[in-house]
Amino acid sequence: MQAVRILLAEDDERYALRLQKNLESERIQVEVAADGQAALDRLQRESFDLVLADIKMPRMDGLELLKTIKGNSVAGVDRDLPVIVLTSVDSVSAAVEAMRAGAEDYLTKTAEWDEILVHLNRALDHSRRSRENELLRRQVAAQSPFNEVIALSEAMGAVLKQVEDIAATQATVLITGETGVGKELIARAIHQRSLRRDGPFLEVNCAGLPDDNMFQSELFGHERGAFTGAYEKRKGRFELAHGGTLFLDEVGDLSVDSQAKILRVLETRTFERLGGSRKIQVDVRFILATNRPLQKEVEAGRFRRDLYYRINVVHIHIPPLRQRPEDIEALVQYYEERFRQEYRRPALRFTPQAMQVLQAHSWPGNVRELRNVLERLALVGAGGTITARDLEALGLGVQDSGQEELVRMPEEGISLEALEQSAILQALRRTDWVQKDAAELLHISVDRMNARIRKYGITHPKWKRHRGESPGE
Incomplete structure (x- = not known):
């Protein structure tokens, strides 16, 4: 298996050498550049799997390096290359700005070694999945005569x-x-x-x-x-x-x-x-x-x-989008690329949490609704990373959270009375036809349960009936 190559842009020589030594002990190849401009020069000549960049550096700082990479303005530099920024404890605001500019993640220089490895592996895995999905999407597009029809499901x-x-x-x-x-x-x-x-x-x-x-x-x-x-x-x-x-x-x-x-x-x-x-x-x-x-x-x-x-x-x-969540990530990639090119906007990257929000949304408007969301993000967003909070601002993930649909409405609709009768029968069967227990399951009174039993003509051999009385327990 080919070794992972990381480019470390860091002007603190002692910190850079210590981090390089620790990473190479994990069989990760590390090349060091003394500042952002030196890192950019190497990116034009060599291939790397990830960039670690200090926010504060001479000549070109980490934020400028990040924006240059994501801006796709330098020939030979892959704008999809994941970048993790390194910050001091007191520069969290700069880290937030970097995330919005497209950084994959950020780390403080005081982070424990285990934490650094977790962040690096997560960024590398996310980048690998994104590239695999992009390759799959292109293969599907090349083999398919169906243009915009995404059919991974x-x-x-x-x-x-x-x-x-x-x-x-x-x-x-x-x-x-x-x-x-x-x-x-x-x-x-x-x-x-x-x-x-x-x-x-x-x-x-x-x-x-x-x-x-x-x-x-x-x-x-x-x-x-x-x-x-x-x-x-x-x-x-x-x-x-x-x-x-x-x-x-x-x-x-x-x-x-x-x-x-x-x-x-x-x-x-x-x-x-x-x-x-x-x-x-x-x-x-x-x-x-x-x-x-x-x-x-x-x-x-x-x-x-x-x-x-x-x-x-x-x-x-054609099944609704909520029944084929496997197609959502590929659709997101398709429309993100389409609207990025159409409106000449910077690339959008979705955090894993944001993608989970998209896949969990019920999409009542189906692919058309998803398309409109991606177009809106392309128009109003400034590029960079889309988080779950960004999607919540558009109304996604808010209503769905904690409000799981107990019954999925069929396309042809459903009789409310049939739904009620079915719930009553299920509760009675689960409680061995004891009406009081069934009423408790449905959170209704025994009198209300008896009224529904009379309404739907429900009977059972266990019940004793007396003229003029409701069914007994």
């Missing part, structure tokens, strides 16, 4: 396997999932992997069109004079998507009347413009998406059963 891997399996077919696809999970990205991935990749990909947000006339005009187009304000003939999305793919997002928000018209086009691939009579035939692949439970919408009469069966040929469900 098994759940998203299964989604992309479905995409690969059906992309080259002409089958209609229904994509379901909560708002913000990336339904449009998957739709685009299907198009890019299909035989229609050279044709157009058009999207229509069904929820963004307020009435049937506007929706039908958008999709079918209209003839001149079809309605007030229709001064010219206009092609609709069906025509414009000819030879390609039409993505109908939030199809569950369509009115029943518009659903009937969509069904006809799906079945015949023909339509007429509003105000016209000539049938127009199109060659279009349809991908539809919704965040609604369509089967329940069918049962409630809000979605046509025949349309549901027609579009549910291939069903791809």
Whole structure:
């Protein structure tokens, strides 16, 4: 195994030699530079795994050296190189400034030897994991045709396997999932992997069109004079998507009347413009998406059963981000790099505690919410290290802390009465059907427990019943 190389920037020769000797006894190779400028010169010529830099040095101090490294302004110097600053006991404020500038950690010169080793090993491990994750992300990106779709988790891997399996077919696809999970990205991935990749990909947000006339005009187009304000003939999305793919997002928000018209086009691939009579035939692949439970919408009469069966040929469900925390760190790295380049901002580094906050957050807005958080950090942050406290200032980790969700709400919703009945039955089974004990488990009175038992018609052979009385214990 290759030895770890550390560059120690320290002008106190006695301290530097003592630290070098102790580190080399742990089989860590240490090179000493007398000040920040000497350290920078060596970094341009040699490779190191970590930099230890004293805050106070002549020519170039440790803070200036740190900012130069993280600023990516010197050719040959790796800005991702972890830097630990060395401070005197009375320069904690300088250490805090260094952390915000991107330092991995800080140590006081009076620290015990064991403490120094713990900090060094932690920084080296964190740097190693970051490099491994970056390599993995690049490998995934190089091998994947799916652009922004990050799929390190098994759940998203299964989604992309479905995409690969059906992309080259002409089958209609229904994509379901909560708002913000990336339904449009998957739709685009299907198009890019299909035989229609050279044709157009058009999207229509069904929820963004307020009435049937506007929706039908958008999709079918209209003839001149079809309605007030229709001064010219206009092609609709069906025509414009000819030879390609039409993505109908939030199809569950369509009115029943518009659903009937969509069904006809799906079945015949023909339509007429509003105000016209000539049938127009199109060659279009349809991908539809919704965040609604369509089967329940069918049962409630809000979605046509025949349309549901027609579009549910291939069903791809995208799991919410909270069910695939393995993807979060890779997504964070992807968006941090993207927004850093887009806004020309300094790099952001996340402490392990900050990453834990991100992975523990429930992400009700899914990937879209995570993306917005990373964009906000890129815009308002000054670069450097993002801590758990920085994320708490954005509202992450505060509400989740100490408020663990006892019941995870299903996407299709849940009956509150069914939930209550289930809790009562579980408490009764756990207490061998003794109502008083079950009531204590649920933190309710015995009278309230009896009322719920009568409400849900719960019975058990152990209970003795008397006419006009509640069930006994």
